[in-house]
Amino acid sequence: MDMGKRIVIVGGGFCGTVLAANLLRHPPSRVCEIVLVERGTEVGRGVAYALHDWPYPLNVPAGRLSADSRDPLQFLRYAQRTLTDVDGEDFLPRQMYGDYLQEFLAQAKREAPEHVRFSRVYGEVTSIAVGAAADESPTVGFANGDSMDADWVVLAVGNPPPPMLPWAAPVQEHPAYRDNPWAPHPTLSRDHAVLIVGNGLTMADVVSSFARDAGRTPRMMTVSRRGLIPLPQSTFHAAALRGDGSGLLDSAGSIRAVLSVSRIMARNIEHMGGDWREVVTFIRNLAPSIWARLPDVERRRFLRHLQCHWDVHRHRLPPPVAARLDRLRRSGRLEINAGRIDSLSPEGEQVRVTWRRRGETALESVLVDAVVNATGPDYVLARSRNPLLRALHRAGHVSEDGLNLGLRTSAQGACIGADGRASAQLFYLGPMLRASHWEATAAAELRHHAEQLARHLATLAASS
Numbered sequence: 001m002d003m004g005k006r007i008v009i010v011g012g013g014f015c016g017t018v019l020a021a022n023l024l025r026h027p028p029s030r031v032c033e034i035v036l037v038e039r040g041t042e043v044g045r046g047v048a049y050a051l052h053d054w055p056y057p058l059n060v061p062a063g064r065l066s067a068d069s070r071d072p073l074q075f076l077r078y079a080q081r082t083l084t085d086v087d088g089e090d091f092l093p094r095q096m097y098g099d100y101l102q103e104f105l106a107q108a109k110r111e112a113p114e115h116v117r118f119s120r121v122y123g124e125v126t127s128i129a130v131g132a133a134a135d136e137s138p139t140v141g142f143a144n145g146d147s148m149d150a151d152w153v154v155l156a157v158g159n160p161p162p163p164m165l166p167w168a169a170p171v172q173e174h175p176a177y178r179d180n181p182w183a184p185h186p187t188l189s190r191d192h193a194v195l196i197v198g199n200g201l202t203m204a205d206v207v208s209s210f211a212r213d214a215g216r217t218p219r220m221m222t223v224s225r226r227g228l229i230p231l232p233q234s235t236f237h238a239a240a241l242r243g244d245g246s247g248l249l250d251s252a253g254s255i256r257a258v259l260s261v262s263r264i265m266a267r268n269i270e271h272m273g274g275d276w277r278e279v280v281t282f283i284r285n286l287a288p289s290i291w292a293r294l295p296d297v298e299r300r301r302f303l304r305h306l307q308c309h310w311d312v313h314r315h316r317l318p319p320p321v322a323a324r325l326d327r328l329r330r331s332g333r334l335e336i337n338a339g340r341i342d343s344l345s346p347e348g349e350q351v352r353v354t355w356r357r358r359g360e361t362a363l364e365s366v367l368v369d370a371v372v373n374a375t376g377p378d379y380v381l382a383r384s385r386n387p388l389l390r391a392l393h394r395a396g397h398v399s400e401d402g403l404n405l406g407l408r409t410s411a412q413g414a415c416i417g418a419d420g421r422a423s424a425q426l427f428y429l430g431p432m433l434r435a436s437h438w439e440a441t442a443a444a445e446l447r448h449h450a451e452q453l454a455r456h457l458a459t460l461a462a463s464s
């Protein structure tokens, strides 16, 4: 009797959910079981699409966020069934996207053939014992002591938590310090002051949430090394620019040459009445090929000098959020700074911030009532705060790339161990794919990787 094959997906956020749905829609031809494990209380949400008391907006318009590449307007249609008056350029609440992912999975389950079983398991995976031989089954261990054998395990554990900021150590346990930027904020008033460390999209989330009530909006200051904030989205045509990208690919021996070609393209597009965002989308689609061609020294140059500029052009603010930040800056409620934090120290219920503006030598000092760490994920595996990743790293089952961008993976998504070999049983899907592809953080790229990995696993299961 065919006992079937078991694929265990660890993490039921965006990647785990979309992978499970794809496996259900295009399963192996033989009996198999798909198990989706989530340590939280719901699948389909993860960090990005979780339920909050504030409707954080998506940073991509509804018409460009389908979880199915063959049906690009699927999310838009879902939203139109739920809300009236929605069009493809609207920036909808992120939690609605989580509802949609749950429906995406539920529909795939309803339509799956009978030889595929699907189950959800709620619990935290704390270990994965991977045998040395390719035909040895990995065993997935849970925090409650349970275990489960699998034929293949996919790590879809999401973004790592932000780094422990060394100068924040004295206030780590202080009630005014928030390591999780999306945790409920303390209730503050206009007399209070807030420090937000970081100036990216997370900063915009934190500011929006503090400013939800104009009568109670505290004074907010942000600090990042360069003080650059994301540029606003527009209603540009994402697919306006066509071509094989040979100009960019041919320049990919040097990051300076890539920059120069990109600038010319942006100038030409704007000259013809287009939008520089079209060029950014074009480059984003080519990013994995450009990244693969860039020599290591050029990748380092990009990370040191250009990444912050790429980030503010690539990860853009929904227009209403950009307008809110503008308003707050003009009214003096929000101050965006370039500089460095020197120290944080507790002072009663408040925190004293000592910092230095970029280009200045003198230290400044200010008392704040809340500090929020919005510096983004810490991709350095060796100091990961995810116990499972740390254990797998220590055991040599996963390894980092030379630039500490994420996890080393094969072209099929298999984890590459410390010995340089691609695992036959352990796969990875998620933002740490940026080690190989650079652009791997948004739904569009991750959807593509989920579809590709589902095809690969289905082929493996059918042929083993």
Ligand SMILES: Cc1cc2nc3c(=O)[nH]c(=O)nc-3n(C[C@H](O)[C@H](O)[C@H](O)COP(=O)(O)OP(=O)(O)OC[C@H]3O[C@@H](n4cnc5c(N)ncnc54)[C@H](O)[C@@H]3O)c2cc1C
Residues within 6 Å of the ligand: 010, 011, 012, 013, 014, 015, 016, 037, 038, 039, 040, 045, 046, 047, 048, 049, 057, 058, 059, 060, 094, 123, 124, 125, 126, 156, 157, 158, 159, 386, 388, 429, 430, 431, 441, 442, 443, 444, 446
């Ligand atoms: C705040 C935010 C907003 C974003 N907004 C957008 C957007 O508007 N548009 C866009 O295109 N992209 C957006 N992104 C990017 C992208 O969609 C997400 O990064 C994507 O959701 C990543 O999916 P994931 O499955 O890797 O991680 P997650 O969705 O975070 O899922 C990981 C899951 O794994 C679980 N898990 C972790 N460890 C374990 C364990 N040991 N055992 C069991 N379960 C575990 C977690 O509980 C979590 O549910 C956003 C990202 C963030 C962080």
